Structure formats: C-alpha cells, structure tokens
Amino acid sequence: MARAELKRPEKxxxxxxxxxxxxxxxxSHLAEAEPLRLEAVAAVAAFSPFHFHRIFRAWTGETLQDFIRQRRLEKAAGQLVHNPSMTVQTISQLSGFNSSEAFSRAFSQHFGMRPSAWRLGGYRQWDPVVGKAAGEPGEDGFEVRIRVEPVRTVVYFRVGGDYRTTSLEAWTRCLEWMDQHGLNDQPCFGMALDDPRITPPDRCRYDACVELPAGWDVRGERISRKVMVGGLYASLLYVGPRSGIGDAWLKMLDDWLPSSGRGLGEAAFFEHYQRGELQNKDPVTVELFMPLGD
Structure with missing residues (x-):
C-alpha cells in the first residue's frame, strides 16, 4: 500500500x-499556416489520437483546436503592442492565419476590437479575467541595459495558474530537486510564459528553471529540460518588494520598448535570481531579461 502511494505522485x-x-x-508551431493535426500533437505526448482528444480537453478545459486558436490570438496581441514596426499582415502570418481578413475577424471576435484599435491603445483596456475591455495601466520609465546572453540548457518545473501563487509552488519543487542533486550553486531563472494582461490567470504558465552544468547527466531521470535562447536582451536590475516585479515588467514593455526603436524578440522573457533570493521574503533583487528583435 505504501509503495503504491509513493508511485502516484511520480505518475x-x-x-x-x-x-x-x-x-x-x-x-513552437503557432506560425505555421497549416493546421496542427490531432495525430501529430497526440504523438508528442505518446497518446493515441482517440484518447488524447479527451485527455487534452480534461487537462485544459478546451478542445485542441480552440486552445491553438486562442494561443495564436494571444501571440498576435502581444506582437501588435510590442512590435509597432511590424505590419498587421506580417503578424497575422506569424500567428498562423492564412489571410489578414481571417485574422482581423478572429481577433475582433476574441478581443472585442480590431487589431488596429488594439495596437493604438485598446490593449490597455483589456481585462483577461473577464475577457473584455476594462481598466487602465500606469506610469513611466527608468534605465535599461542591452546585453547579449548565451544559450543555456535548463531543467524546469512548470506550474499553471495565477502568477501570484504559482511561482512559489514552482520554486519549492525546483529547490528541492536542486538540493537532491547538489546543484545549489547553479544559476536560477524564472519564466512567466504568458502575458497576464492578455491571458486569463488560470491559463498562465510559470517555469522555475535551473541551469545544468556542461556535460551534466540526469542519469535517466524523467525530468523536463529545454534550451533558453541566446542573443540580444534588454536587462533591468530590480530591487524592491516582490509585489512590484510585475510593474517593473510593464514599465519595460509599455515605456522603454516603444521609445527604444527596437522590436520584441521571439524568445521567452526570464528573471535571473540568486539562490538566496528565492526564499519568499522582501526586498528581493532580481534581473529582468526581455528578448529583443531587429
């Protein structure tokens, strides 16, 4: 009995x-105009298409195609705001839509406004919790540095939900794993994978990551790994209460980026923490990294 109980969390x-x-x-396939087929996606998880369809809906609360459609629109919404030099047509193509008309129609149905209105400031009124326009954001600027970051291979622990609670859960799991494997001196990175002003809280994903030393072997462990993209990033050193980290990100996006003359890159945003800063205490020192495009 005890043995079975131990196996349940592992499963x-x-x-x-x-x-x-x-x-x-x-x-990673949102930009492809061809539809993501159920059979191909099911194969990634090693499920039969028949079982995967039901499993995916139970896991996400949506059908596969509804989920993909919403992810395409959320990606496009971010590009419209953060890449002002990119045309709506280009953004629609990069988001997997076959035509600007189809994209505009789908965008309007989801966000309640045309892409052009969203780009001109309508996004400031969007409330992802209720799924309609409301509210306002706020204030301005500070210094940001431009840095070139290397490619990194990391182990990550993902938790879905409101960022105000999921980051702590993800780091609790990550730190326990680091302790078990003697990796406490390795760099740690937090990744909020969705924009909380666009994506509802229950759909947001947070990854707590630890960089693997070169040549380190996970010894057959079933653990999630990924590569952090290297390249050009905007960097901001934040020191203050944890509750202010979200506002610091918004300042980088809303104030610094539009006036920088640069576009937003395709890589994930991330936060670089020192090991001692991962305890739930204030103030916190963390470096914020935002990917830059051409």
Whole structure:
C-alpha cells in the first residue's frame, strides 16, 4: 500500500511532463499556416489520437483546436503592442492565419476590437479575467541595459495558474530537486510564459528553471529540460518588494520598448535570481531579461 502511494505522485508528474511537452510543441508551431493535426500533437505526448482528444480537453478545459486558436490570438496581441514596426499582415502570418481578413475577424471576435484599435491603445483596456475591455495601466520609465546572453540548457518545473501563487509552488519543487542533486550553486531563472494582461490567470504558465552544468547527466531521470535562447536582451536590475516585479515588467514593455526603436524578440522573457533570493521574503533583487528583435 505504501509503495503504491509513493508511485502516484511520480505518475502524476510524468503525465504533467507529457502534457507540458504538448503545450511547448504547440507554442513552437503557432506560425505555421497549416493546421496542427490531432495525430501529430497526440504523438508528442505518446497518446493515441482517440484518447488524447479527451485527455487534452480534461487537462485544459478546451478542445485542441480552440486552445491553438486562442494561443495564436494571444501571440498576435502581444506582437501588435510590442512590435509597432511590424505590419498587421506580417503578424497575422506569424500567428498562423492564412489571410489578414481571417485574422482581423478572429481577433475582433476574441478581443472585442480590431487589431488596429488594439495596437493604438485598446490593449490597455483589456481585462483577461473577464475577457473584455476594462481598466487602465500606469506610469513611466527608468534605465535599461542591452546585453547579449548565451544559450543555456535548463531543467524546469512548470506550474499553471495565477502568477501570484504559482511561482512559489514552482520554486519549492525546483529547490528541492536542486538540493537532491547538489546543484545549489547553479544559476536560477524564472519564466512567466504568458502575458497576464492578455491571458486569463488560470491559463498562465510559470517555469522555475535551473541551469545544468556542461556535460551534466540526469542519469535517466524523467525530468523536463529545454534550451533558453541566446542573443540580444534588454536587462533591468530590480530591487524592491516582490509585489512590484510585475510593474517593473510593464514599465519595460509599455515605456522603454516603444521609445527604444527596437522590436520584441521571439524568445521567452526570464528573471535571473540568486539562490538566496528565492526564499519568499522582501526586498528581493532580481534581473529582468526581455528578448529583443531587429
């Protein structure tokens, strides 16, 4: 009996890893105009298409195609705001839509406004919790540095939900794993994978990551790994209460980026923490990294 109880969390973790691979696969193929076929996505998780359709809906609360459609629109919404030099037509293509007309129609149905209105400031009124326009953001600027970051291979622990609670849960799991494997001196990175002003809280994903030393072997462990993209990033050193980290990100996006003359890159945003800063205490010192495009 005790042995069976021990195995249950391991099975749940393995299942979560399979589903997270599916979500990552979907995110990496959003720009493709061809529809993501059920059979291909099911194969990523090693499920039969018949079972995967029901499993995916139970996991996400949506059908596969509804989920993909919403992810395409959320990606486009971010590009419209943060890449002002990119045309709506280009953004629609990069988001997997066959035509600007189809994109505009789908965008208007989801966000309640045309892409051009969203780009001109309508996004400031969007409330992802209720799924309609409301509210206002706020204030301005500070210094940001431009840095070139290397490619990194990391182990990650993903938790879905409101960022105000999920980051602590993800880091609790990550730190326990680091302790078990003697990796406490390795760099740590937090990744909020969705924009909380666009994506509802229950759909947001947070990854707690630890960089693997060169040549380190996970010795057959079933653990989630990924590569952090290297390249050009905007960097901001934040020191203050944890509750202010979200506002610091918004300042980088809303104030610094539009006036910088640069576009937003395709890589994930991330936060670089020192090991001692991962305890739930204030103030916190963390470096914020935002990917830059051409």
């Amino acid at each position: 749940a973790e393995a299942f979560a890893q399979r589903m997270n691979r599916v979500i990552d696969y979907i995110d």
